[in-house]
Amino acid sequence: MAKKKKKMPGLNTSSTADISFMLLIFFLITTSMDTDMGLARRLPKPPEPDQEDATMDIKSRNILYVRLNASGELWIKDEMSSGYGNLQELRNRVKEFVKNEQNLSKLPEKHVKNIDLLGQCFVTDKHVISVQTDRGTPYNMYFQVQNELVAAYNELRNELAKQKFGREFQYLKNEEKDAIKKYYPQNISEAEPKKYGGD
């Protein structure tokens, strides 16, 4: 038998690149999928050492108090009414409060403001929503309240965006978004937490 040196054919590796590309794409997709989500808030600037208490100047018709006690119960108060409520009520109350559609004397005062793209507007931008919590309030309840407040603002902004620009707020251009934000600014204040006892 003639021993003939057989030439071993090389393994076809042309598809290895495709396989590794697929792995790469898989990792790229799965790692960007689990992006963290959350409710974005902005804290007020730290108080100046010689700062006077600024809350004194706010007219009482301009303030909506939202209080959360240690058992997580919600208490809402403005000039119109006060009492315990649930989250859905809170959203409606906030919308009613910020909008003040009928220009009632017990809801935030309205005044004329010139806004780019929107022109002369009658806005309630001096309103303040004051959220007060107890040290024992469950975090979940606080979060849900914040969520409802943002939801109320988002609904108002969406309504206005549809009315003025015919699109939902999220699809607007940046200038248009800024105009809407000026019409419905988010004024949520969280009072300085009370300190109990010494440091």
Add this chain to the structure above:
Amino acid sequence: MPEMNTSSLPDLIFTILFFFMMVTTMREVTLKVKFVIPAGTELEKLEKKSVVSFIYVGPPTDNLRAQMGSSTRIQLNDRYAEAREVMDFVAAERQGMTNQAEQIISIKADQHTQMGYITDIKEVLRKSWALRINYSASRRN
């Protein structure tokens, strides 16, 4: 015309693959607290991961409970910390960032945490000028 030699192409791409695998797992910290984050509807995505730092709040995990008890703890990086240490943590995190003004602090806190812990953290964050915060949450319909 000789064909281009593509035999090193898989290696090249494998290298990129490994790079991504490394980077995405390296940012994880070992959790020493357990938490169930609240669920909300008005959430925003944390787009720029490079400017986000996390603060974890919750009771110690099951295997650490024997030593640490079951009261609420704050975790910064890989260890338990007090609320006042958040200031140093924020400063340290800010050091490595290119656009420091955009720093975001994401608070991952358990639903049942008492607000006292959160308000303490928020007060320190205010004093450290880390004003953009994010309450981490999952989506609910």
